[in-house]
Amino acid sequence: MKRSHYEEYLSSQFRLEVHTSNGEDIVDGILHRLDVGSQVLISGGIPRFVVGQVYAGNFGLQWNAFRSTQLDSSTNLPLTFNRFWNNTRWKPKDLFGKTILEIGSGAGRFTEILLEAGARVVSFDLTSATDANWKNNKDKGDLFLFQGDLYTIPLPKEYFDYVFCYGVLQHTPDPNLAYKNIFSKLKPGGQISIDYYRSFKWPNVWATPKYIWRPITKRMDIYKLLSVIRTYIPLWLPVDSMLRRIPYFGPRLLAIVPIPCWNYLHLGLTRALRKEWLIMDTFDALAAYYDYPKTISEVQEMIDSVENGESEVFYGSNGIVANILKSNHYK
DSSP states (O other), X not given: OBHHHIIIIITTTEEEEEEEEETTEEXXXXXXXXXXXXXXXXXXXXXXXXXXXXXXXXXXXXXXXXXXXXXXXXXXXXXXXXXXXXXXXXXXXXXXXXXXXXXXXXXXXXXXXXXXXXXXEEEEESSTHHHHHHHHHTTSSSEEEEEOOTTSOOSOTTOEEEEEEOSOGGGSSOHHHHHHHHHTTEEEEEEEEEEEOBOOSSOOTTHHHHHHHHHHHTTSOHHHHHHHHHHHHHXXXXXXXXXXXXXXXXXXXXXXXXXXXXXXXXXXXXXHHHHHHHHHHHHHHHHOSOOOOBOHHHHHHHHOOTTEEEEEEEEETTEEEEEEEEOSSOO
C-alpha cells in the first residue's frame, strides 16, 4: 500500500502505524480505526480488513493456484480485453485518469485492463486472491489493493467515477443487498457495470452438470475437490471435445450426461492452456459455496432504482450484463 493511497482513501477513518516500508510503499503495519479502536493488519503491502476468507476460501485457492491463467499478458490473447470493453461498453479514453472501484478482483485479469487504460484503480477481494493480484499488477499503474468484504467497504460513498463488478454478485449470501452497497460507492453521473450468471429453464451444457453436482461439491474439502478435478479432466477431455464438435446433438447430449467440464474449444488457447483453464473453471463452478443464478428480468429488478439515470441489461459474455448510469439529479 502506498502512503498516498492511505492519505486519500483511509485517513479520515484510520490512523496509520508503519512497521516496514520501502520508499512510499508500506509493506507491513497497522491501521487503527478512529471511531471504535479496532485494528487492521497491513501485511505484504495489503491492508486486511477481513480475517480469513469467510465463505469464499475456494476463490483464494483458485486464484493463487491459477495466478496468471486468465491474464491477457500471459495468454497473449485479447480475451479479457474483449470481454471487458464489449460488455461494459466503456471507452479507454473515458477511463484515463478516472478513479475506479473494482469489486472481487480475483487474480487481477480485469485489474490489468483497467491499469492499461490509465485508470486510478481501487480493487479488493474477500480472499487471499489479493496476493495473486498484487504479484500480477503491483508495478503496472496506480493500484490500491486491499482484502475486504463488499458488505462493509471501508471507502466513502458516492466517491468513484466508475464501479466494476464481474463474476462476483452471484457468489454472495445476498446479491441484491450486495449490489445496493457497491452502487452506493458510485458518484452521481458515474457508471457501473456488473455481470451475473444466467438462470436456464431447460437443460444446458454449462448449467445442468454444474447444478446436479453442486449440492455435493460445495461441501467438499476444496483441496480434495481440486485434486479430483485434476484427475478426471484429462481422462474425460477427449470425449467431451469430440461430442462438442458434433453439431446440434453434441452439446445437447452433454447437457444430459452430468460430467462437469468447462471446455472452451473456440478461444484460441493452446492445448496445455485450454486444459489448465478447463480445470480452473470447472473448480470455479463446483466449489463456490453460494451460486444464485438469475433470469434477465430478475437482474433488471435487482438494479432498478430511482437513482438510475439510464440502464441496459443484456446477455453478455458470462451470462447477463447490466450497465447503469447514476443520475445527476437524484436527491
